[in-house]
Amino acid sequence: MDIKAFLQCKKLRRSHRLEAKENSGTQTEKMKLGSLGHFSVLPLELKFFILRYLTVEDLSILTITSKAMRNLIEGYRVLMPLIPSDLMKRLHITKTSQAFPHDKQKAFLDTFYRLGLLTKRSTCLYATRDRLKFVNEILTKMMCNNSDCDNLTQCMSLACFGKFLHTVIAGWDDSECQRTYDAIAHHTCLLKNVKLVINSKPGTHVQTEHEVRTFLRRVILDHCQSIVDRAFWLGRILKPWPMVHQARILFLLYGPEINGEIQWYEFCVSTPVNPEQSAKHFGELANAVQILHGYRREWTEDDIISILDELTNSPEEWMAENVAHLFILCGDVITSKMLISKAINGRTVELSTITTSFCVVCVKNSFSLSYVLGMIHNIIGAMDKPKDRLHYLNSLMDMFRELILDLHEFSDQEDGRENDMYYMVTALSEFTKKIVVLAFKNMLTS
Structure with a gap:
């Protein structure tokens, strides 16, 4: 008889070393089976x-x-919120705080780039709707009107959110990006504010104009990584509106601004005094037009011509020299298309005015007048009748005469434009030299 039958409570004799080894093996197997390895035990x-x-x-x-x-x-x-509330507050400019230095701005943008990358990777399996819901939650916390922000111009909050947003949506297809824009526009009442601005007289709602411009540029446009991206987002902003409003919004985004106030009438009453001011005033507008022109998926040649035509008459007709400045910065292709369109439509007087202004701009900026001669050649080539060509050339010289007489009669030494007469006469002189050389080219080269 087995004695163990009478000793039910007595444990079997077993080596402690073997028990420890068995327990260790079992625990190791459990860890291996866990999805996080040893981290699963915690x-x-x-x-x-x-x-x-x-x-x-x-x-x-x-x-x-x-x-x-x-x-x-x-x-x-x-x-665990990854964006602490104290960081949110530091982004805004209050009455007691100062503007951020450049290195501090870069540090903030780098921080939100990393946060955007984390959000992008951790939500990669979520539906677009759920990801946008989280993005809007972040936007709500960072909006300047939800905090004590006293200086929208120097505030870093929207710029940081723009960096965060573009990091999250990098690689999304166009339909998802469209949903992103629609969600943000709806969440912030952006379309309502844009509608208020474009349906009102320019300058009526100065603060709203500044807020719309700042939001669209810092959140939507400034962080685009390529020209194609910028063209796509410009299309999202402009396409829902009629052509006349598209030109207005384009000026709202890239027109000159001083102390938070958009200078709507600047190009209607004055011209740049030097090349630096010209590039500052027209550079961004011209670049935006070039970007749209290069994005053929949504913008045709006629669209670009129409936008430029509306732009140079918004809110009132621009001075001819300013039109010439913009056209030159837009590039030869766009300028040629624009001038040829005017020639086909019989706008001869307008063409002669712009051509004389081309000459003045070239003289002011030390450009070669060969550019102007090329434009004249394109214009004449677009005219079918010799009579129209002769009329254009005569109008061109008559326009020089009228402008010089107007400057002589109405110029004021106190307005700081005493060099205008010099530039105009020099432009006429240089243009005449070019024409004379062309007229007697065979005799001069023989």
Whole structure:
């Protein structure tokens, strides 16, 4: 008879070494079976506590190691806000704070780039609607009208959100980006403010104009990584509106601005005094037109011509020299298309005015008048009848005469434009030299 039958409570004799080895093996198997390895053994609170000591870059990299790790970090991101409230407050400019230096601005943008990258990776399996919901939550916290921001011009909040947004949506297809713009526009009442501005007299709502310009540029446009991206987002902003309003919005975005006030009538009453001011006033507008012209998926030649035509008459007709400045900066292709369109439509007087202004701009900026001769050649080539060509050339010389007489009669030494007469006469002289050389070219080369 087995004695163990009478000793039910007595443990079997066994080596402690073997028991420890068996327990260790079992625990190791459990860890191997866990989706997070040895990290699976820790309770959730301790996992989150450890994650607090990791940088945003480390968290971002961990999200792409496994689905389980991504889920863990996403839970941590939701429960533990990655953008502290004190950081939000530091982005805004109050009455007691000063403007941020350049290195500080760069540091803020880098921070939100990393946060955007983490958000992009941790929400990669979410539906677009859910991802946009989180983006709008961040936007709500960062909007200047939801905080004590006293200087929208120097505030970093919208610029940082723009960096965050473009990092999150990088690589999204066009339909998802369209949904992004629609969601943000709806969330911020952007379209309502744009409608208010374009349906009112320019300068009526100065603060709203400045807010719309700042929001669209810092959130939507300034962080585009390529020309194609900028063209796409410009299309989202402009396409819902009629052509006349598209030109108005384009000026709202890139027209000259002083102390938060858009200078709507600047090009109607004055001209740049030097090349630097010319580039400052017209450079961004011309660049925007070039970007739209290069994006053939949405913009045709006729669209660009119509926008330029509306732009140079908004809010009133621009001075001819300013039109010439803009056309020159837009490039030869766009300028030729624009002038040929005017020639076909019989706008001879307008063409002669712009051509004389081309000459003045070239003299002021030390450009070669060969550019003007090329434009004249294109204009004449677009005219079918010799009579129209002769009329254009005669109008061109008559326009020089009228402008010189007007300057002589109405110029005022006190307005600081005493050099205008010099530039006009020099332009006529240089233009005449070019024409004479062409007229007697055979005799001069023989």
